Amino acid sequence: MRHSLTLAIGPATFRIGSAWxxxxxxxxxxxxxxxxxxxxxADYAVRLEPAGPLRRWWRPSVRIAGDHMLPDAAPMALxxxxxxxxxxxxxxxxLGWRRHLLIHAxxxxxxxxxxxxxxxxxxxxxxxxxxxxxRGWRFMGDEFALLDLADGRVHPFPRLVSLKxxxxxxxRAEVNDATxxxxxxxxxxxxxIVHLIPPQDSIARMREPARPALxxxxxxxxxxxxxxxxxxxxFMRLTQASTNYVALGEAGFDALHRFVTGVPALAVDYESGxxxxxxxxxxxxxxx
Amino acid sequence: xxxxALVQLMRTPESAAALRADQWNGILSAARxxxxxxxxxxxxxxVAVPxxxxxxxxxARRDAEREQxxxxxxxxxxxxxxxxxxxxxILLKGAAYAAAGLNAARGRMxxxxxxxxxxxxxxxxxxxxxxxxxEWVKPDPYDDAYYRRWMHELPPLIHRERDRMIDVHHTILxxxxxxxxxxxxxxxxxxxxxxxxxxxxxxxxxxxxxxxxLADGDLSGGLRNLWDIKCLFAEIEDKSELERxxxxxxxxxxxxxxxxxxxxxxxxxxxxxxxADRVFLRRLLSRxxxxxxxxxxLGLAFYIRSHLLRMPxxxxxxxxxxxxxxxxxxx
Amino acid sequence: xxxxxxxxxxxxxxxxxxWRELDGLNLVFHRPSGLTHMLTSPLPEICxxxxxxxxxxxxxxxxxSARFDLGEEGDAxxxxxxxxxxxxxxxxxxxxxxxxx
Numbered sequence: 001m002r003h004s005l006t007l008a009i010g011p012a013t014f015r016i017g018s019a020w021x022x023x024x025x026x027x028x029x030x031x032x033x034x035x036x037x038x039x040x041x042a043d044y045a046v047r048l049e050p051a052g053p054l055r056r057w058w059r060p061s062v063r064i065a066g067d068h069m070l071p072d073a074a075p076m077a078l079x080x081x082x083x084x085x086x087x088x089x090x091x092x093x094x095l096g097w098r099r100h101l102l103i104h105a106x107x108x109x110x111x112x113x114x115x116x117x118x119x120x121x122x123x124x125x126x127x128x129x130x131x132x133x134x135r136g137w138r139f140m141g142d143e144f145a146l147l148d149l150a151d152g153r154v155h156p157f158p159r160l161v162s163l164k165x166x167x168x169x170x171x172r173a174e175v176n177d178a179t180x181x182x183x184x185x186x187x188x189x190x191x192x193i194v195h196l197i198p199p200q201d202s203i204a205r206m207r208e209p210a211r212p213a214l215x216x217x218x219x220x221x222x223x224x225x226x227x228x229x230x231x232x233x234x235f236m237r238l239t240q241a242s243t244n245y246v247a248l249g250e251a252g253f254d255a256l257h258r259f260v261t262g263v264p265a266l267a268v269d270y271e272s273g274x275x276x277x278x279x280x281x282x283x284x285x286x287x288x
Numbered sequence: 289x290x291x292x293a294l295v296q297l298m299r300t301p302e303s304a305a306a307l308r309a310d311q312w313n314g315i316l317s318a319a320r321x322x323x324x325x326x327x328x329x330x331x332x333x334x335v336a337v338p339x340x341x342x343x344x345x346x347x348a349r350r351d352a353e354r355e356q357x358x359x360x361x362x363x364x365x366x367x368x369x370x371x372x373x374x375x376x377x378i379l380l381k382g383a384a385y386a387a388a389g390l391n392a393a394r395g396r397m398x399x400x401x402x403x404x405x406x407x408x409x410x411x412x413x414x415x416x417x418x419x420x421x422x423e424w425v426k427p428d429p430y431d432d433a434y435y436r437r438w439m440h441e442l443p444p445l446i447h448r449e450r451d452r453m454i455d456v457h458h459t460i461l462x463x464x465x466x467x468x469x470x471x472x473x474x475x476x477x478x479x480x481x482x483x484x485x486x487x488x489x490x491x492x493x494x495x496x497x498x499x500x501x502l503a504d505g506d507l508s509g510g511l512r513n514l515w516d517i518k519c520l521f522a523e524i525e526d527k528s529e530l531e532r533x534x535x536x537x538x539x540x541x542x543x544x545x546x547x548x549x550x551x552x553x554x555x556x557x558x559x560x561x562x563x564a565d566r567v568f569l570r571r572l573l574s575r576x577x578x579x580x581x582x583x584x585x586l587g588l589a590f591y592i593r594s595h596l597l598r599m600p601x602x603x604x605x606x607x608x609x610x611x612x613x614x615x616x617x618x619x
Numbered sequence: 620x621x622x623x624x625x626x627x628x629x630x631x632x633x634x635x636x637x638w639r640e641l642d643g644l645n646l647v648f649h650r651p652s653g654l655t656h657m658l659t660s661p662l663p664e665i666c667x668x669x670x671x672x673x674x675x676x677x678x679x680x681x682x683x684s685a686r687f688d689l690g691e692e693g694d695a696x697x698x699x700x701x702x703x704x705x706x707x708x709x710x711x712x713x714x715x716x717x718x719x720x
Contacts, residue, residue, distance in 0.1 A: 001578055013340065015313055017578050039309050039310075040309060040340070041309045041312045041313060041316075041338055041340035041341055041344075042313055042316075042340075043340070043343075043344060045313070045317045045578055045579055047578055047579075047580070049580075065580075066579075067316075067317055067320045067321075067579060068320075096347075098347040098350060098351065099343065099347065230641075230642040231641040231642050232641040232642045232643075232644040232646070232657065233642075235641060235646060235657075236657065239655065246653065247351065247354070249354050249648075249650075249653045250637070250648055250650065250653075253637065253646075253648040253655055257639050257641075257646070260641065261641070354653060357650070357651060357653065358651075358652060358653050360651070361651040361652045361653075361710070364651070364710075365710075420708075421708070450652065450654065
């Protein structure tokens, strides 16, 4: 492909090829602190291709392709090319990764122990992890938590934080460094999106796992409430939140069983970021 | 071309030591695109490769093992569903290779379950599968009518709880194809392998793989099909029986071409290939370093060719038109 | 299965599935299918009551009634037969045609 970049995030290495320069230049800059070894053997190839024969120039439209693909993925506008690349990498992980149990969750670490937060999009798990990452925790990832199949530890996958809509303002107020933010992409299929480069420490320690200590199911926009989640329910909810539970077979079953029996799980409803941080502080004090 | 590098490595696994990172990247992407990564992993199991490659191959090996286990379970469920009818389904393709412990199954990905039943018992079989939890994938009146009238199989069924597809065939080529394999003879010669399972005879397995690759498809996935054929050739004892069966099913020329292609791609390359073979070879080896099909125009030609093989021209136009109007494109 | 055909049921080999209990729920990983099932009472009890000797639903019902209160016999047999068919379809127990009804 005309433009390309090899990039390591946590344990995975991606080779991203593009028909256009712009998305690759943006990735190169935003991921400057990550390993970019052009001579590396990649786990996956991601391709940003013109959606039709003329679409490299005329109303450029990006089709996300690669080693693993969704047959019916809708093409995206070139100005959202950075988002397309991120989605392409996520897709490879979601469909292809087998070395850990992959849970759609954010995670942060303190004192060698990890807090894992899982929930639907809009639950606030991503913003909460980003906030905690600025307040004394190590940010481990906002999208995928990788559970070790052998020892149950959580491995980081600290890709760029994908801030959507209101979360953009929240993090701009929190992070006093404009160079850590990517370009504003308006009117994407998910609304407005800005990427945030994780803190330096998070990138430097991206190969360092942590033992999970607490699992939260946060829910934004509900009156403050904290209630325990039973192990059986946690198990079922996490099978739904994992993209490779079925593909891993028995190893996934064992890893998930170990996780839900070893880590306390709570559902947390909250009305504001500040309230959530309060609750997390209090809960962490109890388990840590 | 990365597909060429892939088959070169499959021919000579010990050449792995000399590969550079960029060559590995191309080979791994081509192997994924051709659904041959598990096969490659099996071939390289005892060969020294870089750590990054070893991890990728280990994943592929586990995926293939799991797929095979599940395919055999699906076969077991189909046997169970059809047993009350006194009907023993004949496994085809990947599941058959796995159940019979053939070399072609090593590392092979298996998707849908393909079974063969006598045409006059198709309706009964369909009823029993529906009763056992399989459902129509997508009710589309045109596709459904098309399948039932012209295809060699029922429209695909999917199990509502296990989410796995089954294709029930009554012969091995569409009724519109020029060669007309003798389905009754395939069934009569099939062999039992235990557990209520049957597979085609060694010669007929090859006949089916050849028909599937050269008389039925658009050659997409052709490298994998050809690998199956290469492995099946190596395991057949009675070569003259194979010729007789090919003649009986009207596939003598296809068999000869498959033999030349297999030798050229995966073997010693001593057989002379024809000019037409060269077109097939270009199509088979068309993956580039990014796993893309670099000869798409050739793909389109093969799509139309594969339909010409299967359907008389007027019917072809009607079929393509109906597909394109709904937004389908062959490439 | 044909209506009215008698079936006998048998326990599957122990290594075919892995059982784990979580909050009183039984989590079962079935190796041949790669599927995870969550079973609630009375399904685990039914599985546990089977052994290597194939038995009919009626025989099994006697076995279970010695241990549990199962209500009206007619209803209980129909319910048990439905549960057995379901467990057999999942592969968690074995099922075979039975010569003697």
